[in-house]
Amino acid sequence: MKNRKTETDLEDLSQKxxxxxxxxxxxxxxxxxxLNKFRLVYPDFFNKLSAIEPSLxxxxxxxxxxxxxxxxxxxxxxxxxxxxKAIQNRKNRIRKKLNIPSEFDIYKWxxxx
Numbered sequence: 001m002k003n004r005k006t007e008t009d010l011e012d013l014s015q016k017x018x019x020x021x022x023x024x025x026x027x028x029x030x031x032x033x034x035l036n037k038f039r040l041v042y043p044d045f046f047n048k049l050s051a052i053e054p055s056l057x058x059x060x061x062x063x064x065x066x067x068x069x070x071x072x073x074x075x076x077x078x079x080x081x082x083x084x085k086a087i088q089n090r091k092n093r094i095r096k097k098l099n100i101p102s103e104f105d106i107y108k109w110x111x112x113x
Contacts, residue, residue: 027069030080038065048113053097060097063090068110 019041026034035058039046049056049064056064066076073091077084091106100109 024069027066027071028079034065035062042068045113049098052099056097060094063094064110067091067094067106068113070107070111 023034023038023041025031026037045068046061049061063076066079071079073084073087077087094100095102095106098109100106
């Protein structure tokens, strides 16, 4: 009986890893499917963001996904073809919209949401 539960747990973990890999691949390729896939897998994330700021645009939600995925400024800039400075500016705008204090690590904030 215990082996069956262990197998099920391993299958669940394996499925989660595949989904995570797919989401990362969509993010890295700047795919238009990223938002919908992430929304399907993590609906609570968008509910929490919406509770804080209901007027976030899709482009801002996608940017929040990159931050939730813990991607660096340089990585995000590379994947969406903008400068690191532009990403820094977006981070500041998102901080302001979501009322994230400047002294609080934005990645930590997104990991906790």
